[in-house]
Amino acid sequence: MSVGLFIVISIIKTAISLFVLLTAVAYSVWLERKVVGHIQNRWGPTRVGPFGLLQPLADGVKLLFKEDLLPPQAYTPLFIAAPMIAMLCALASISVIPIGNEITIFGVTTPLEITDVNIGLLIILGITSLGVYGVALSGWSSNSKYSMLGGLRASAQMVSYEIALGLSLVGVLIVTGSFSLRDIVNAQAGYFWGFIPRWNIFTGQFIAFFIYLTAAYAETNRIPFDLPEAETELVAGYHTEYSSMKFAMFFMAEYANMITVSCVATLLFLGGWQGPVFGPPILHMLLPVVWFLAKVFVFMLIYIWVRGTLPRFRYDQLMAFGWKVLLPISIMNLVATALAVAW
Amino acid sequence: MSLHLVLFISFGAVCVAGAINLLVQRHPINSALSLVVVMGSLAGEYLLLGAEFVAVVQVIVYAGAIMVLFVFTIMLLNAGEEEQTHGSRVALLIGVPGMVLGSVLVTWVLFSHSGTGSVAAGALPGPPKTLGRLLFHDFLLPFEVTSILILIAIMGAVVLAARPRRIQKREG
Numbered sequence: 001m002s003v004g005l006f007i008v009i010s011i012i013k014t015a016i017s018l019f020v021l022l023t024a025v026a027y028s029v030w031l032e033r034k035v036v037g038h039i040q041n042r043w044g045p046t047r048v049g050p051f052g053l054l055q056p057l058a059d060g061v062k063l064l065f066k067e068d069l070l071p072p073q074a075y076t077p078l079f080i081a082a083p084m085i086a087m088l089c090a091l092a093s094i095s096v097i098p099i100g101n102e103i104t105i106f107g108v109t110t111p112l113e114i115t116d117v118n119i120g121l122l123i124i125l126g127i128t129s130l131g132v133y134g135v136a137l138s139g140w141s142s143n144s145k146y147s148m149l150g151g152l153r154a155s156a157q158m159v160s161y162e163i164a165l166g167l168s169l170v171g172v173l174i175v176t177g178s179f180s181l182r183d184i185v186n187a188q189a190g191y192f193w194g195f196i197p198r199w200n201i202f203t204g205q206f207i208a209f210f211i212y213l214t215a216a217y218a219e220t221n222r223i224p225f226d227l228p229e230a231e232t233e234l235v236a237g238y239h240t241e242y243s244s245m246k247f248a249m250f251f252m253a254e255y256a257n258m259i260t261v262s263c264v265a266t267l268l269f270l271g272g273w274q275g276p277v278f279g280p281p282i283l284h285m286l287l288p289v290v291w292f293l294a295k296v297f298v299f300m301l302i303y304i305w306v307r308g309t310l311p312r313f314r315y316d317q318l319m320a321f322g323w324k325v326l327l328p329i330s331i332m333n334l335v336a337t338a339l340a341v342a343w
Numbered sequence: 344m345s346l347h348l349v350l351f352i353s354f355g356a357v358c359v360a361g362a363i364n365l366l367v368q369r370h371p372i373n374s375a376l377s378l379v380v381v382m383g384s385l386a387g388e389y390l391l392l393g394a395e396f397v398a399v400v401q402v403i404v405y406a407g408a409i410m411v412l413f414v415f416t417i418m419l420l421n422a423g424e425e426e427q428t429h430g431s432r433v434a435l436l437i438g439v440p441g442m443v444l445g446s447v448l449v450t451w452v453l454f455s456h457s458g459t460g461s462v463a464a465g466a467l468p469g470p471p472k473t474l475g476r477l478l479f480h481d482f483l484l485p486f487e488v489t490s491i492l493i494l495i496a497i498m499g500a501v502v503l504a505a506r507p508r509r510i511q512k513r514e515g
Contacts (some may be wrong), residue, residue, distance in 0.1 A: 078376075117395075119395050119396060122396070122400070125399075125403055126402040126403045126406075129406070129411075130407055132407070132411050133376075133379070133414070136411065137372075139418070140372065140418045148418070152419060155414070155415050155418075156415065158411075159411055159415070179471065
């Protein structure tokens with residue numbers, strides 16, 4: 001493949017991924033409002049378009065035209081940079097997530113991800129670990145007590161749960177022996193006894209899956225771990241002082257992170273794009289993508305379901321749970337996996 | 344000039360600029376963030392050398408965990424801007440020559456003992472497998488000694504952090 005062709009393909013893939021991701025972010029907000037509405041016996045958005053489907057567009061326009069307030073006591077450079085950092089880190093990690101097998105269009109074969117690197121999983125972890133800065137700096141630079149407390153809580157929580165999150169993934173890495181997300185998915189192909197898929201969740205990484213799920217909810221600051229933005233005590237936490245598009249950036253970053261977490265869970269534990277493939281060649285190319293998106297969608301639904309069901313933790317419970325329950329279990333799981341593989 | 348050299352110089356320039364900014368800035372948060380930039384550009388240099396695992400671990404551990412704790416501490420203590428002092432004469436008289444001497448020494452050792460005097464792209468152990476073999480096989484003893492050192496440091500931190508409460512209890 002020549003350099004020019006590579007650059008053109010990369011630009012096309014980046015544009016498509018960005019468009020799909022931003023649309024998915026907008027519509028996961030709609031989905032959340034709709035599903036939580038129905039859980040609470042309400043209708044959710046219904047006014048803008050059929051089933052309120054145009055609500056995300058209306059919200060976007062509203063946020064764009066709102067006044068962009070800059071608190072006089074804020075530290076301006078970081079106050080402006082913080083939402084950008086949050087947004088950038090949330091969007092960047094999608095670049096290494098593969099959503100399907102290689103496809104061939106017009107004689108050009110390309111993998112279905114922006115870039116196929118052999119340390120994909122580590123890059124995702126690296127980018128998300130930088131995402132803490134957006135939250136911490138917004139809390140500090142706002143120079144307001146609610147933002148400050150929210151930012152402190154968020155950074156403490158994210159740093160604590162990152163350990164359990166990372167350790168829960170090591171089990172999968174030991175089983176697969178590769179950091180490449182493509183290798184990890186390919187290792188999960190096939191079936192036990194002809195009907196149980198060889199996904200990692202069925203091959204001994206069952207506990208790791210639930211550790212990952214819990215830690216990921218804490219990493220994305222979602223209920224029941226949404227203490228950084230606990231409305232009842234902190235107004236809105238770290239983004240209290242933000243308005244207009246800056247607020248929207250935090251909002252989009254949160255949902256983009258949820259999508260990333262769902263994608264990683266799908267790739268590592270649920271077999272990625274593995275699933276029954278049949279029919280003509282065009283279906284052979286498209287069905288894996290459909291399976292992948294369906295699994296991610298289920299994860300997003302679980303996210304929303306949990307939000308509609310569970311109450312919020314108390315802060316000391318949150319910390320105790322992270323360090324005294326999740327961390328020991330993930331270490332034990334790691335040791336057990338290592339022993340099993342060595343044996 | 345090859346693309347490799349261009350990237351090397353740009354990352355190096357960002358790294359040095361970040362390091363200077365770290366010293367010049369008067370607010371601790373700005374200094375801490377400059378250090379994050381230094382860590383990030385160092386990771387870029389590692390990538391250029393073909394050590395992709397080390398590069399990403401550099402970002403995860405240093406930029407993503409240790410510096411976050413720095414920023415967290417600065418936020419928690421609400422440290423304000425530092426006052427400008429005239430600097431100490433000892434630092435000027437001994438520190439600056441010492442620094443120059445140290446850099447010259449390191450440069451001389453690197454140039455005289457690395458054979459060719461330069462490192463080729465991709466010369467460092469890149470894949471985690473090679474790195475793991477080096478750490479857990481060839482350099483196992485230093486590795487274990489370091490881990491014990493860190494364990495002692497953790498215990499020291501726990502002792503220091505736990506002391507005031509015990510005194511209070513005795514008084515109460």
